[in-house]
Amino acid sequence: MNSDTHLDGNSIGSLLQDLFGREMTDQRACCDACGAINPLATARVYVDAPGHVVRCAICGTVVLVAVTVPTGVRISFQALRWVELAP
Amino acid sequence: MSLISRGFQRRREVEASPDRVPPGQYVTNDFPVLSAGPTPRISAEEWRFRVTSERGEETTWTWEEFSALPAEAVKVDIHCVTKWSKLDTDWRGVSVDTILKGVGSSAAFATAHSYGGYTTNLPVVDLTGGKAWIAFQYGGQPLAPEHGGPARLLVPHLYFWKSAKWIHRLELRDSDRPGFWESLGYHGYGDPWKEQRYAGD
Amino acid sequence: MERTALRGRLTWLEAEVVQLVQETARVKTIVFRVPGWTGHLPGQHVDIRLTAEDGYQAQRSYSIANANNNEHVALTVEAVENGEVSPYLVDELVAGDRIELRGPIGGYFVWEPSLGGPLQLIAGGSGLVPLMAMIRSQMSYASPVRTNLVASARSWEELIYRDELEKLSRERDDFDVVYTLTRSQPHGWNGYGRRIDKDLLAASTFAVEEAPLIFVCGPTGFVETAAAIMLELGHQPGGIKTERFGPSGG
Numbered sequence: 358m359n360s361d362t363h364l365d366g367n368s369i370g371s372l373l374q375d376l377f378g379r380e381m382t383d384q385r386a387c388c389d390a391c392g393a394i395n396p397l398a399t400a401r402v403y404v405d406a407p408g409h410v411v412r413c414a415i416c417g418t419v420v421l422v423a424v425t426v427p428t429g430v431r432i433s434f435q436a437l438r439w440v441e442l443a444p
Numbered sequence: 445m446s447l448i449s450r451g452f453q454r455r456r457e458v459e460a461s462p463d464r465v466p467p468g469q470y471v472t473n474d475f476p477v478l479s480a481g482p483t484p485r486i487s488a489e490e491w492r493f494r495v496t497s498e499r500g501e502e503t504t505w506t507w508e509e510f511s512a513l514p515a516e517a518v519k520v521d522i523h524c525v526t527k528w529s530k531l532d533t534d535w536r537g538v539s540v541d542t543i544l545k546g547v548g549s550s551a552a553f554a555t556a557h558s559y560g561g562y563t564t565n566l567p568v569v570d571l572t573g574g575k576a577w578i579a580f581q582y583g584g585q586p587l588a589p590e591h592g593g594p595a596r597l598l599v600p601h602l603y604f605w606k607s608a609k610w611i612h613r614l615e616l617r618d619s620d621r622p623g624f625w626e627s628l629g630y631h632g633y634g635d636p637w638k639e640q641r642y643a644g645d
Numbered sequence: 646m647e648r649t650a651l652r653g654r655l656t657w658l659e660a661e662v663v664q665l666v667q668e669t670a671r672v673k674t675i676v677f678r679v680p681g682w683t684g685h686l687p688g689q690h691v692d693i694r695l696t697a698e699d700g701y702q703a704q705r706s707y708s709i710a711n712a713n714n715n716e717h718v719a720l721t722v723e724a725v726e727n728g729e730v731s732p733y734l735v736d737e738l739v740a741g742d743r744i745e746l747r748g749p750i751g752g753y754f755v756w757e758p759s760l761g762g763p764l765q766l767i768a769g770g771s772g773l774v775p776l777m778a779m780i781r782s783q784m785s786y787a788s789p790v791r792t793n794l795v796a797s798a799r800s801w802e803e804l805i806y807r808d809e810l811e812k813l814s815r816e817r818d819d820f821d822v823v824y825t826l827t828r829s830q831p832h833g834w835n836g837y838g839r840r841i842d843k844d845l846l847a848a849s850t851f852a853v854e855e856a857p858l859i860f861v862c863g864p865t866g867f868v869e870t871a872a873a874i875m876l877e878l879g880h881q882p883g884g885i886k887t888e889r890f891g892p893s894g895g
Contacts, residue, residue, distance in 0.1 A: 367888045405476070
């Protein structure tokens with residue numbers, strides 16, 4: 358049985374849109390751990406957890422975490438070297 | 445103001461007596477798998493469990509050595525911060541008291557480290573006194589990898605994120621340091637009966 | 646504040662159920678009329694939010710099944726056993742009910758006419774939903790690109806949209822569909838009856854020389870298998886877009 362139940366960056370489209378004020382899944386980001394550059398849609402997203410855990414699809418490093426607390430949604434930038442906003 | 449959805453209500457799966465179920469929880473017969481990352485697959489040969497004291501002393505158990513420790517059967521209720529509770533779960537594990545017997549430590553805090561990088565913090569008094577185990581069986585079977593096997597921490601009186609899956613190391617510390625979810629806003633202690641879900645609860 | 650400064654921000658809209666279509670035993674398509682909807686591209690999804698009398702809220706994402714059509718948004722939902730939201734949507738909602746919805750969401754897993762084709766779609770189970778939006782959009786254009794769909798389902802009974810797919814493949818030269826039924830096959834079935842593999846995809850998808858745009862959607866294991874095979878067959882990584890569907894939360 359494959360118990361690895363991650364989804365991908367498409368599933369956090371609205372979260373990213375709340376954060377950046379625009380559509381982001383097609384935008385590229387660079388993993389600070391391995392340097393891989395890929396659209397955010399291709400990241401692995403673990404949703405069956407107390408928050409959303411976003412990992413680099415190449416090296417598995419946690420790059421972003423989103424947690425809903427009583428005061429709002431908290432986004433933790435854990436290992437993103439950069440995110441690109443194409444015009 | 446949100447629109448009320450006619451007839452929609454929060455999930456209630458199993459009727460249970462209220463004194464068994466902490467506030468805000470519902471009871472399920474399922475055993476949901478919560479995971480913040482890929483499931484580590486650790487063979488018995490490569491598995492190690494370490495305790496490091498506040499003075500940097502390290503004690504290591506192989507699977508063979510760990511299996512030789514006295515184990516006990518445990519039947520407990522577990523409560524996940526994502527609001528499910530599961531009653532009368534059957535485990536077999538080694539009491540953390542047994543683990544710490546030979547370890548000289550007066551540390552007040554601990555951080556559990558998992559294969560895969562997960563961490564969670566607990567006071568040592570919540571790991572001792574027959575309140576916590578390193579569990580390696582569930583329901584009479586070897587603990588499945590998706591539920592934390594080969595072995596996980598089991599601390600049933602706290603929210604279940606404290607019961608670190610795939611435990612690899614128990615770090616005894618003089619100072620408290622928030623673990624993975626605690627550093628992002630979850631409660632440092634996590635008592636389900638006081639509904640300590642988030643920092644400040 | 647300038648209204649334009651808020652563009653891109655998602656706001657919750659009231660969506661009224663206008664039609665319910667039984668697709669399979671446990672799957673329904675629910676068509677909503679959403680005043681204020683600004684349109685969508687095939688492949689995009691929406692968030693829906695349900696609120697109980699006591700204030701409890703649950704939120705889920707669903708792919709949009711229909712081509713862009715004024716204020717109408719169609720979602721195809723499978724009732725997940727012991728789920729909290731999907732059984733409500735499938736079994737409770739009736740025409741006239743209202744829920745909250747926001748979107749459209751997503752800019753990666755989308756097809757637009759400017760991207761061209763041919764279009765190779767590979768669907769596992771309910772992963773067919775956003776791909777169906779692409780097919781429906783396609784077929785409504787004056788000059789659609791050639792489209793090929795590989796659809797994997799557990800059984801013929803559990804294959805959603807099958808009448809529409811059958812009709813399209815009969816009537817259109819520019820659309821082909823290949824089915825594989827992984828658990829059970831009807832009597833006399835002469836299609837595939839196994840999980841997707843390299844031979845199956847090699848025989849039933851556009852060749853590398855045709856440089857298709859490839860969209861794969863389904864459960865995580867299905868998507869990773871299909872994407873790996875398409876790479877192995879020689880397709881370019883940049884030409885393969887994937888979306889993983891989860892049963893999580895229901």
